[in-house]
Amino acid sequence: MKRVLITGAAGFLGSHLCEKFLSEGYYVIGMDNFLTGSEDNISHLFGNKNFEFVHHDVTKYVHVSGELDYILHFASPASPIDYLEMPIQTLKVGSLAPYNLLGLARVKGSRFIIASTSEVYGDPSVHPQPESYWGNVNPIGPRGVYDEAKRFQEAITMGYHTFHGVNTGMVRIFNTYGPRMRLNDGRALPAFMSQALRGEDITVFGDGSQTRSFCYVDDLVDGIFKLTMSDEHQPVNIGNPQEITIKEFAEEIVTLTNSGSKVIYQDLPKDDPKQRRPDITRAKEILNWTPKVDRSEGLKRTLEYFETKVDTPTTV
Ligand code: NAD
Numbered sequence: 001m002k003r004v005l006i007t008g009a010a011g012f013l014g015s016h017l018c019e020k021f022l023s024e025g026y027y028v029i030g031m032d033n034f035l036t037g038s039e040d041n042i043s044h045l046f047g048n049k050n051f052e053f054v055h056h057d058v059t060k061y062v063h064v065s066g067e068l069d070y071i072l073h074f075a076s077p078a079s080p081i082d083y084l085e086m087p088i089q090t091l092k093v094g095s096l097a098p099y100n101l102l103g104l105a106r107v108k109g110s111r112f113i114i115a116s117t118s119e120v121y122g123d124p125s126v127h128p129q130p131e132s133y134w135g136n137v138n139p140i141g142p143r144g145v146y147d148e149a150k151r152f153q154e155a156i157t158m159g160y161h162t163f164h165g166v167n168t169g170m171v172r173i174f175n176t177y178g179p180r181m182r183l184n185d186g187r188a189l190p191a192f193m194s195q196a197l198r199g200e201d202i203t204v205f206g207d208g209s210q211t212r213s214f215c216y217v218d219d220l221v222d223g224i225f226k227l228t229m230s231d232e233h234q235p236v237n238i239g240n241p242q243e244i245t246i247k248e249f250a251e252e253i254v255t256l257t258n259s260g261s262k263v264i265y266q267d268l269p270k271d272d273p274k275q276r277r278p279d280i281t282r283a284k285e286i287l288n289w290t291p292k293v294d295r296s297e298g299l300k301r302t303l304e305y306f307e308t309k310v311d312t313p314t315t316v
C-alpha cells in the first residue's frame, strides 16, 4: 500500500484530499496543528485503519517513520483575514515547512507536491493568467506575507528538484469553495453565505467589479490527485475559468438562499487583485483535467453544508 503524508489535513482542502487518497486505496498520514483547521473536518476518518493523524507544527522538524511515497504540503493560513492576523506563521509555514518537508522527501525518495496559489500572480496585468506569467506582487504590502511565502515555496521546491533531484510538483490553486470552509474565515463565499443565511447585510468590498473564478472542491481535488500521479515538475494552474464579478457573486448567493439580505459596499482591502481567471491549457494537456461542476451546482452543494452550520434566525 502506497503511503502519503498530507500537511494541513484538518483544513478545508487537506480534509478533502485525505478522503480522496483513502478512497483511491492509499495509506494516509494527516498532519496538522489546528492553527486554522478543526478536528471536526477529519474526525470521521479516525476509525479508518488506513488513516493516522499526527498533531504537529510543520515549521518544526518533521519526523515520519516508514516509507513515504508522496508528501503533499497544504498547511498554511489561506484566507486574507487569517494571514493578516498570522503573518509570521504564514511566512514560516511557506518557508521553514517546505525546507523541512523537502529534506524528508529527499531522504524518503517521495514525490513532493506544494499547494501554491493564484496569489503568486498578485494583482495581474495579464489576463487570464498562464503559468508563464511572473506576476505583479507587492512584497511589503499586507498580502506580501502570503504571496511571497508561496513564491519562496515555489523557489525552494524548484531548487531541491534541480540540485537534489527531488521529484517535485506544484499546483497553483485558484479560488476554491465547498463544504468545510470555515464560516468566519473572511473569504467571499463563507462570508456571503453565512450573511445571507442569517439575514444580515452582504459585505461587498469596493464596488464589487473585481472578478474571481470559483472552482468546486471536488474538481480541484481531482486535479491535484492527477498532478500527484504525474511526473510534471513545472507549476500547473488548477481552477475553474468561469469568471464572475464579486457583486454578481453576492447577488447569486442572495438568490440561491432566498435571503432578504441586501448588498452593502465597504472599503476595498489594499492590493486586492482586480481580476483573476486561470488559463488551464496546461492542466488540460498534461493532466487531461477540466472542471466538471459548474457554479450553480457547486453552490447548491455548499449551501447544504452551510445550512447545517449557520444558526439561522427563526422566522415567525
Ligand atoms: P485551511 O485554513 O482550511 O487549511 C490549512 C490547514 O493548515 C489548517 O488545518 C491549519 O491548521 C493547518 N496549518 C497551518 N499552519 C500549520 C503548521 N505550521 N503546522 C501544521 N498545520 C498547519 O486552508 P485551505 O483553504 O484548506 O488551504 C489549504 C492550502 O491550499 C493552503 O496552503 C493554501 O495556501 C492553499 N490554497 C488554497 C486556496 C483556496 O481557495 N482554498 C487557494 C489557493 C491556495
Ligand code: UDP
Residues within 6 Å of the ligand: 079, 080, 175, 186, 187, 188, 189, 191, 192, 203, 204, 205, 206, 210, 212, 246, 268, 269, 272, 273
Ligand atoms: N470580498 C468581499 N467581501 C467579503 C470578503 C471578500 O467583497 O466579505 C471580496 C475580496 O475583496 C476579493 C474577493 O471578494 O475581491 C475574493 O476574496 P477572498 O478573500 O474570497 O479571496 P482572494 O481575495 O484571496 O481571492
